[in-house]
Amino acid sequence: MEPKSLFLKREGFTSKNKILNFLIIAQDFDYSLKDLANFSGISYPCMKQLKKDLIKNNWIVHTRNVGKAQMYKLNINSKKVQKFIEFYWSVIESAQDDKPSSSYTHSGTQGVSISARNI
Numbered sequence: 001m002e003p004k005s006l007f008l009k010r011e012g013f014t015s016k017n018k019i020l021n022f023l024i025i026a027q028d029f030d031y032s033l034k035d036l037a038n039f040s041g042i043s044y045p046c047m048k049q050l051k052k053d054l055i056k057n058n059w060i061v062h063t064r065n066v067g068k069a070q071m072y073k074l075n076i077n078s079k080k081v082q083k084f085i086e087f088y089w090s091v092i093e094s095a096q097d098d099k100p101s102s103s104y105t106h107s108g109t110q111g112v113s114i115s116a117r118n119i
Helices: 006-011 015-025 033-040 044-056 079-098
Strands: 060-066 069-074
Touching (some): 006 015, 006 079, 015 033, 015 079, 033 069, 044 060
Antiparallel strands (some): 060 069
């Protein structure tokens, strides 16, 4: 089952996009390669192959080892990653602007649009 991400719908369901999509949403924690593959919806062999490129280009950083598992997280100190995160949220906001606004109302108050970025 493909993740229902506005970013992926707009930019494509590539393996790298799926990983970055997950890591941007869940950037507070570090993950093993197996977890990254599972949560991103890609195969483990594909994740192992992409790991080399993601580390080489400073997209992800090794944080620690837990037993035999190596843990990684998004490299938020990289200028390239920071720019990509800005691009990611601009794609999400643009996609939301194209849709009829969905808002939550409570006790007759004015509706407020909700996005994952603001939570």
